[in-house]
Amino acid sequence: MTSQIIDFLLARNSAPIPDLQEPAPDDSQIRTILTAASRVPDHGRLAPWRFILYRGAARVRVGERLADLAEQREGPLSEGRRNQELTRFSRAPLVIGVVSSPKDHPKIPEWEMFLSAGAAAMNLVLAANALGYGTNWITNWYSDVPEGRALLGLAPHERVAGFVHIGTYSGVAPERPRPEVDALYSDYAGPWEG
Numbered sequence: 001m002t003s004q005i006i007d008f009l010l011a012r013n014s015a016p017i018p019d020l021q022e023p024a025p026d027d028s029q030i031r032t033i034l035t036a037a038s039r040v041p042d043h044g045r046l047a048p049w050r051f052i053l054y055r056g057a058a059r060v061r062v063g064e065r066l067a068d069l070a071e072q073r074e075g076p077l078s079e080g081r082r083n084q085e086l087t088r089f090s091r092a093p094l095v096i097g098v099v100s101s102p103k104d105h106p107k108i109p110e111w112e113m114f115l116s117a118g119a120a121a122m123n124l125v126l127a128a129n130a131l132g133y134g135t136n137w138i139t140n141w142y143s144d145v146p147e148g149r150a151l152l153g154l155a156p157h158e159r160v161a162g163f164v165h166i167g168t169y170s171g172v173a174p175e176r177p178r179p180e181v182d183a184l185y186s187d188y189a190g191p192w193e194g
């Protein structure tokens with residue numbers, strides 16, 4: 001069993017968003033995915049994250065609002081550019097927004113709350129993959145813009161950990177180069193050891 005989980009982790013990768021098709025996870029699978037996403041290290045048990053589901057016609061409405069916002073910011077859009085925004089959330093059948101929602105706390109640093117939201121997003125991805133779905137975790141320009149976050153349903157103090165696109169993927173994702181792990185770790189040597 002253990003080695004199956006390790007094999008799964010070592011083979012994990014993202015699917016291209018345009019190739020994520022119906023069916024999406026059903027309601028009970030979404031609940032399973034979100035339950036796994038909520039079972040993450042979380043200093044102080046603050047649950048400093050929440051999830052927003054974008055599915056069905058809501059995905060199209062989001063695209064219309066993003067296209068309008070892009071036009072306000074950039075001036076008139078070319079047809080291609082407008083279409084790009086219109087379809088942002090409707091390429092995959094389901095998008096789950098993982099929202100970092102920090103809480104006021106006298107001792108626990110906000111940084112740790114951000115990290116917990118990242119852990120929630122990763123658990124969400126892995127749970128969807130374990131159920132057989134392809135995923136792709138993105139943020140994109142609208143996550144960095146207050147008006148973008150507002151139209152996507154976030155409060156002013158909240159930030160986007162990721163918009164995880166989810167669907168059925170029947171291709172084989174192209175392998176991409178991975179970091180050389182040997183270059184990424186060292187044994188601790190204190191400054192006194194020169």
Ligand SMILES: Cc1cc2nc3c(=O)[nH]c(=O)nc-3n(C[C@H](O)[C@H](O)[C@H](O)COP(=O)(O)O)c2cc1C
Pocket residue numbers: 012013014015136137138139140141161162
């Ligand atoms: C917080 C975060 C935001 C990301 N935002 C984007 C993005 O906006 N656009 C994008 O192409 N990839 C984005 N990525 C990268 C993809 O999720 C993915 O890691 C990358 O395409 C390689 O896929 P793989 O390592 O999962 O196979 C983001 C990753 C993280 C962790």
